[in-house]
Amino acid sequence: MSKILEEVLAANHTYATKFGDKAHLPMPPGRHFAILTCMDARLDPAKYAGLAEGDAHVIRNAGGRATDDAIRSLVISYKLLGTCEWFIIHHTDCGMETFxxxxxxxxxxxxxxxxxxxxxxxxxxxxxxxxxxxxxxxWLTINNQAESVIEDIQRIRYHPLVPAYIPIYGYIYDVKSGKLIQVPGATEVGKAS
Amino acid sequence: MSKILEEVLAANHTYATKFGDKAHLPMPPGRHFAILTCMDARLDPAKYAGLAEGDAHVIRNAGGRATDDAIRSLVISYKLLGTCEWFIIHHTDCGMETFxxxxxxxxxxxxxxxxxxxxxxxxxxxxxxxxxxxxxxxWLTINNQAESVIEDIQRIRYHPLVPAYIPIYGYIYDVKSGKLIQVPGATEVGKAS
Structure with a gap:
C-alpha cells in the first residue's frame, strides 16, 4: 500500500470516528448555493467560504471553468437539489495562466x-x-483572471437551461492573502432585470 | 446583498485574518495526489481524506464522474503539477442515482x-x-456506485494521455458513517504490470 493511500485511509478513519450527527444530513444543500472553483491544492472552498458538511455544492476543475461538465453539474444542482445562488471563483497564481x-x-x-x-x-x-x-x-488556459471569470459567468448566464433568476457572483481568490476579491462588473453580467 | 453572499464574505474575512504562512504555499500539490469526487454538499474531501491547503488537487462534479473535463483536469494535474496517484470517490445516497x-x-x-x-x-x-x-x-446518472467507480477508473485508465504508472484508487464514501469503502476490484482495473 502506498504511503499516500495509508495516510488518506488513516485520516478518514479519524474523521469517521468523530462523524456524529452528520449521518442525518439530507441530500439537498442546506444553504441552497453552489460554488464553481479551481482544483488548485491551495484552495479549500469549505474553509475560504465557511462551509460545513451539508451546506453547498462544490464543483471543481482545472481553472474553475464553465465547461459543459460544470454546467451539467450546476443544472442538476438547481433543478433537482434546489440551489438558487452560484459563485464562480477563480484565483491568483493559477496554473492555467502558465501554458x-x-x-x-x-x-x-x-x-x-x-x-x-x-x-x-x-x-x-x-x-x-x-x-x-x-x-x-x-485545455481552457487563462490569460486574465478577471476576464475568465466574466467569460465563464457569461457562458453560464446565457445557457438555455440556466434560469435568469439565479444570481451568479464572480470572485477571485487571492492565494497570498486568502481573500475573495470581487470581479468588477461580474455580477452584473446578463443579470435578470 | 443576499444573506448568503454576506455570510460567505464574512466567513472569508475571518479565514483571511488567520491566513498565516499559507501565503507561501507553492502551486504544485505538496503530497502529489489528486481526488476526483462528487459535488455533493455532504462531502468535504479535505476533511474526509485529511487534506491541508496545498496538499492535493480536488476535482468535483455531479457524481464524481470521469468526464472529459475531469480528464482534462487530471492530465494537467500530473503532467504540469506532478500528481502521481489518483483517487476516484463516489458516495452512497448520491443524487445521480435518483433520476x-x-x-x-x-x-x-x-x-x-x-x-x-x-x-x-x-x-x-x-x-x-x-x-x-x-x-x-x-447527465451521467448512476445505477450502481461500485459499477460507476469501476467504469470511471476504466475510462481514465485507458485514456491515451494517462500514463500506466499512475495508480487509481476506487472508493465509495458512506454518507452515513463518513467512511471510505474500497470498491472491490477497482484498483486492479487495467493496472500496469
Whole structure:
C-alpha cells in the first residue's frame, strides 16, 4: 500500500470516528448555493467560504471553468437539489495562466511523464512515448483572471437551461492573502432585470 | 446583498485574518495526489481524506464522474503539477442515482424552476418556460456506485494521455458513517504490470 493511500485511509478513519450527527444530513444543500472553483491544492472552498458538511455544492476543475461538465453539474444542482445562488471563483497564481494549448500538446507529444519526473528521473518508468491526443482537448488556459471569470459567468448566464433568476457572483481568490476579491462588473453580467 | 453572499464574505474575512504562512504555499500539490469526487454538499474531501491547503488537487462534479473535463483536469494535474496517484470517490445516497436522462429532460422541458420552487411557490418568478436543451446533455446518472467507480477508473485508465504508472484508487464514501469503502476490484482495473 502506498504511503499516500495509508495516510488518506488513516485520516478518514479519524474523521469517521468523530462523524456524529452528520449521518442525518439530507441530500439537498442546506444553504441552497453552489460554488464553481479551481482544483488548485491551495484552495479549500469549505474553509475560504465557511462551509460545513451539508451546506453547498462544490464543483471543481482545472481553472474553475464553465465547461459543459460544470454546467451539467450546476443544472442538476438547481433543478433537482434546489440551489438558487452560484459563485464562480477563480484565483491568483493559477496554473492555467502558465501554458497554452500548443505548449501542453507539445509536452504531451514528447512524453507522458510529469515535467518533474522528466527532470529528476525520480522513478524509472522507461522513456514513455508521448501522445498526440492532446490536440483533441481544449485545455481552457487563462490569460486574465478577471476576464475568465466574466467569460465563464457569461457562458453560464446565457445557457438555455440556466434560469435568469439565479444570481451568479464572480470572485477571485487571492492565494497570498486568502481573500475573495470581487470581479468588477461580474455580477452584473446578463443579470435578470 | 443576499444573506448568503454576506455570510460567505464574512466567513472569508475571518479565514483571511488567520491566513498565516499559507501565503507561501507553492502551486504544485505538496503530497502529489489528486481526488476526483462528487459535488455533493455532504462531502468535504479535505476533511474526509485529511487534506491541508496545498496538499492535493480536488476535482468535483455531479457524481464524481470521469468526464472529459475531469480528464482534462487530471492530465494537467500530473503532467504540469506532478500528481502521481489518483483517487476516484463516489458516495452512497448520491443524487445521480435518483433520476434518468429521460426524467431530467422531461422536468427541464416543463420548467426551469427548481423542483422545490415549483412545489412551494417560494418566489414569484413567473411560469418560466421550460427548455428542450436537456436532450443535448448526458447527465451521467448512476445505477450502481461500485459499477460507476469501476467504469470511471476504466475510462481514465485507458485514456491515451494517462500514463500506466499512475495508480487509481476506487472508493465509495458512506454518507452515513463518513467512511471510505474500497470498491472491490477497482484498483486492479487495467493496472500496469
Amino acid at each position: 497554452t494549448n500548443k505548449i501542453m500538446n507539445n509536452l504531451l507529444s514528447s512524453s507522458l511523464k510529469t515535467a518533474a519526473l522528466e527532470a529528476s528521473g525520480w522513478r524509472d518508468i522507461g522513456p514513455g512515448p508521448g501522445s498526440s491526443e492532446g490536440k483533441y482537448i481544449n | 434518468t436522462n429521460k426524467i431530467m429532460n422531461n422536468l427541464l422541458s416543463s420548467s426551469l424552476k427548481t423542483a422545490a420552487l415549483e412545489a412551494s411557490g417560494w418566489r414569484d418568478i413567473g411560469p418560466g418556460p421550460g427548455s428542450s436543451e436537456g436532450k443535448y446533455i448526458n
